[in-house]
Amino acid sequence: MARHIVASTSEIPPGGNKVVDVAGRDIVVFHVNGEFFALLNRCPHEGAPLEKAACVARLTSPEPGVYERSRVGEMLRCPWHGWEFDMRNGQSWFDPKRVRVRSYPVAVARGDELQKGPYVAETFPVHVEDSYVIVEV
Amino acid sequence: MSDVIDRPLLEEEKTAPTRLRIVDCDVHPSLRSTDDLNEFLPKRWQQHLKEFGSHLRTPYLFTTPYPRSSPLIARRDAWPPTGGPPGSDLAFMQKQHLDPLDVEFGILQVLDLFIFSQQNLEFGAAIQRAINDWQLAFWSHRDPRLKASILIGQDGVDLAIAEIERCARIGEYIQINVSPRANEPLGRRRYWPIYERAEALDLPLGIHVGGYGGHAPTGGGWPSYYVEEHQSNAHTIAAQLASLVIEGVPERFPKLKIVFIEGGFGWIASAVWRMDQHFERFRSEVPHLKRKPSEYVRENFWFTTQPIDEPDEARHLRALIEWVGIDRLLFSSDYPHWDFDDPRFAFKAPLTEAERRKIFSTNARAVYKF
Numbered sequence: 046m047a048r049h050i051v052a053s054t055s056e057i058p059p060g061g062n063k064v065v066d067v068a069g070r071d072i073v074v075f076h077v078n079g080e081f082f083a084l085l086n087r088c089p090h091e092g093a094p095l096e097k098a099a100c101v102a103r104l105t106s107p108e109p110g111v112y113e114r115s116r117v118g119e120m121l122r123c124p125w126h127g128w129e130f131d132m133r134n135g136q137s138w139f140d141p142k143r144v145r146v147r148s149y150p151v152a153v154a155r156g157d158e159l160q161k162g163p164y165v166a167e168t169f170p171v172h173v174e175d176s177y178v179i180v181e182v
Numbered sequence: 183m184s185d186v187i188d189r190p191l192l193e194e195e196k197t198a199p200t201r202l203r204i205v206d207c208d209v210h211p212s213l214r215s216t217d218d219l220n221e222f223l224p225k226r227w228q229q230h231l232k233e234f235g236s237h238l239r240t241p242y243l244f245t246t247p248y249p250r251s252s253p254l255i256a257r258r259d260a261w262p263p264t265g266g267p268p269g270s271d272l273a274f275m276q277k278q279h280l281d282p283l284d285v286e287f288g289i290l291q292v293l294d295l296f297i298f299s300q301q302n303l304e305f306g307a308a309i310q311r312a313i314n315d316w317q318l319a320f321w322s323h324r325d326p327r328l329k330a331s332i333l334i335g336q337d338g339v340d341l342a343i344a345e346i347e348r349c350a351r352i353g354e355y356i357q358i359n360v361s362p363r364a365n366e367p368l369g370r371r372r373y374w375p376i377y378e379r380a381e382a383l384d385l386p387l388g389i390h391v392g393g394y395g396g397h398a399p400t401g402g403g404w405p406s407y408y409v410e411e412h413q414s415n416a417h418t419i420a421a422q423l424a425s426l427v428i429e430g431v432p433e434r435f436p437k438l439k440i441v442f443i444e445g446g447f448g449w450i451a452s453a454v455w456r457m458d459q460h461f462e463r464f465r466s467e468v469p470h471l472k473r474k475p476s477e478y479v480r481e482n483f484w485f486t487t488q489p490i491d492e493p494d495e496a497r498h499l500r501a502l503i504e505w506v507g508i509d510r511l512l513f514s515s516d517y518p519h520w521d522f523d524d525p526r527f528a529f530k531a532p533l534t535e536a537e538r539r540k541i542f543s544t545n546a547r548a549v550y551k552f
Contacts, residue, residue: 091528097259124252124258
């Protein structure tokens with residue numbers, strides 16, 4: 046796996062996302078509750094762009110009439126048919142064994158920790174005071 | 183169900199149009215605002231709309247059918263960047279839907295102002311007329327791929343006939359749309375003058391599922407949840423199929439073409455088998471029927487594909503399609519609504535190239551004479 050610097054942390058506000066092209070893959074990086082998650086930007090059902098998904102809570106019900114919300118903002122609802130995926134690992138909520146979205150490891154590193162070299166791209170100039178989102182593909 | 187997609191998209195998947203140009207039998211344009219209708223709607227009814235609004239046939243207060251699953255039942259990516267509701271911006275529709283999916287013809291299905299559910303028949307006729315004119319001015323004349331339908335309210339039969347005649351003289355409309363939930367089942371004789379005109383003009387009758395007829399949408403009463411109500415689309419339209427066939431509409435109007443839109447097709451085989459079986463046993467009750475119900479269905483009815491039932495195994499979907507008949511199915515996307523089907527990925531069933539061509543294009547071209 047290669048590491049790809051895809052954004053500075055300040056580029057993706059909490060609750061927002063950014064679509065990046067990494068090694069030919071259309072990948073969407075979400076920022077939720079201080080964490081970053083990267084998934085293929087394509088629902089496995091009919092190909093809808095997950096960048097337009099609703100970031101919702103996990104909603105469970107131990108019995109009719111009782112509802113519990115948890116992990117607010119970490120579940121994706123596909124913008125077309127509402128298929129739900131766990132942003133953390135791409136697993137689907139309704140059929141975890143058979144359907145999931147490919148997810149990628151994400152790290153955040155300070156600019157001064159990064160190696161100089163091809164990463165220092167024109168599009169992402171390094172500022173030592175900023176941190177960067179790194180996706181492994 | 184789908185396997186995990188773990189590879190980059192090939193370039194041709196991102197950009198290439200489907201090799202087959204498609205006919206999309208269910209595209210929903212929207213009013214940007216009701217002001218769009220002002221040039222087509224007499225002042226008297228503009229005022230009425232402002233003061234009284236729609237008088238709908240729903241039993242509870244504040245039961246607007248929207249949002250239903252997502253705001254305006256729309257794809258979350260279909261909101262035009264220019265503002266306005268999904269489906270209201272032609273340029274965006276062209277860019278997001280018509281061009282990339284290589285839509286050769288798209289048939290407009292207007293649901294705005296709950297057009298078929300109006301109880302005030304004169305008001306209903308006025309907005310139907312305005313929307314019929316708006317379809318041409320705002321859509322068909324700006325993009326000749328988009329085809330307009332004559333919307334009428336069949337409970338005011340005389341008003342409906344007048345509007346059919348007016349639009350037929352214009353000559354640009356490709357079907358007559360009637361309510362999926364009128365005051366009475368669609369086969370009732372009071373509606374036959376409309377069917378007679380449709381047959382004489384050789385305009386298919388389009389019946390798009392949805393709206394309210396004042397009756398509970400299920401035989402068991404009013405559902406509690408949207409997911410529950412959504413089930414009722416299939417059996418409501420199955421009831422209308424039975425009504426039309428068994429009351430004798432295709433027997434009386436043998437050249438009439440009837441297209442059920444957005445009712446899916448998973449239920450059809452069972453409905454037809456049951457009608458045939460009962461016909462054998464109760465034939466003396468309906469001696470006006472000269473043939474088995476399935477024969478009328480196979481000659482007079484077509485069904486758009488969306489929403490497709492999605493069995494776990496593709497071969498089961500294939501079997502469903504064969505039972506309905508490959509020549510009976512017309513592709514529809516339902517753009518820009520949340521249960522949109524992408525023609526490149528919607529059919530997980532194995533189809534030959536010739537079969538695909540029928541479902542995605544030639545069946546519709548034959549029905550609508552494109």
